[in-house]
Amino acid sequence: xxxxxxxxxxxxxxxxxxxxxxxxxxxxxxxxxxxxxxxxxxxxxxxxxxxxxxxxxxxxxxxxxxxxxxxxxxxxxxxxxxxx
Amino acid sequence: xxxxxxxxxxxxxxxxxxxxxxxxxxxxxxxxxxxxxxxxxxxxxxxxxxxxxxxxxxxxxxxxxxxxxxxxxxxxxxxxxxxxxxxxxxxxxxxxxxxxxxxxxxxxxxxxxxxxxxxxxxxxxxxxxxxxxxxxxxx
Numbered sequence: 001x002x003x004x005x006x007x008x009x010x011x012x013x014x015x016x017x018x019x020x021x022x023x024x025x026x027x028x029x030x031x032x033x034x035x036x037x038x039x040x041x042x043x044x045x046x047x048x049x050x051x052x053x054x055x056x057x058x059x060x061x062x063x064x065x066x067x068x069x070x071x072x073x074x075x076x077x078x079x080x081x082x083x084x
Numbered sequence: 085x086x087x088x089x090x091x092x093x094x095x096x097x098x099x100x101x102x103x104x105x106x107x108x109x110x111x112x113x114x115x116x117x118x119x120x121x122x123x124x125x126x127x128x129x130x131x132x133x134x135x136x137x138x139x140x141x142x143x144x145x146x147x148x149x150x151x152x153x154x155x156x157x158x159x160x161x162x163x164x165x166x167x168x169x170x171x172x173x174x175x176x177x178x179x180x181x182x183x184x185x186x187x188x189x190x191x192x193x194x195x196x197x198x199x200x201x202x203x204x205x206x207x208x209x210x211x212x213x214x215x216x217x218x219x220x221x222x223x
Contacts, residue, residue, distance in 0.1 A: 045184030045193040046114040054119070055196045055203075059178035062199075063163065065121075066206060070160055073210045080217045 095137035102130035110204030114193040120200040124207025131212045140220045149216060152209045159206035166199065 036057070040049050044056035054062055109123030134143045170179040182194035191197055 041187060044180065044196060045187055046196050047187055047193075048114050048116060048119070050117070051114045051119050051196055051200070052193070055114075055199050056180065056193075059167075059199065062203070063167065063178065066160060066163060066203060069207060069210050070156075073156070073213050076214050077217050080220075 091137050095133050099130045099134050102133065103127055106130060106204070106208065110200055111190060111197075113200040113204075114196045115190070120203025121207050123200075124204040124209075125211060127204065127208030128211030128215065131208075132215045135215055135219050140216055144216065147212065149213075152213055152216070156206055156209040156213060159202045159209070163199065163202050163206065166195070166202070170195075 036049065036053060040052045040056075041047060044052040046052035046056060106123045106126035106129075109118035109126055110120055111123075113119030113123065131143065131147060134146075167178040170181050171177050173181045175181055180195040182198070184194050185192035187193075
């Protein structure tokens with residue numbers, strides 16, 4: 001019972017701290033978002049805005065994702081080859 | 085699993101449509117929700133269904149390991165090459181160097197369309213390779 005009360009108090013205190021922190025955060029800046037929404041289609045020619053961001057503006061990030069998948073496949077194949 | 089007539093027939097009829105849907109998702113990635121990664125995952129799901137219902141050995145006759153693995157590496161190298169071409173032509177690395185075309189058409193958005201095709205090929209063959217290697221021992 002004592003443990004339950006203590007954990008409950010801890011959770012409530014943590015929640016209060018987090019809530020206070022969240023309320024201190026300034027609203028997210030919208031300049032980049034507005035730029036993507038308004039100019040994305042004419043700059044990249046892609047109707048799908050998600051595609052225009054992840055292959056147009058942030059293609060380098062996508063290249064990194066591809067490398068991660070490549071390494072994962074290579075790792076699986078090497079480990080399985082060692083098992084046989 | 086191989087003794088079940090139902091699983092065998094249904095999966096064989098279903099897989100071409102799954103592969104077709106994957107190709108649709110990849111080629112229309114710049115127009116509608118979807119794209120290279122998602123379409124590639126759907127392609128790999130079709131091949132995985134084939135592996136599970138027919139066995140890996142039969143699937144490998146249609147999709148030889150060597151060819152799948154080669155096309156994965158080739159797709160990755162071609163993505164890198166497209167990035168370097170942008171650099172050579174005086175734009176950014178992975179910058180668009182093709183004409184944008186008319187928005188809404190299937191070959192439009194220049195570079196994004198081709199990058200989607202390559203990433204779709206890369207992800208589809210990559211996940212298929214993982215499935216081949218992981219499922220092969222259970223035979």
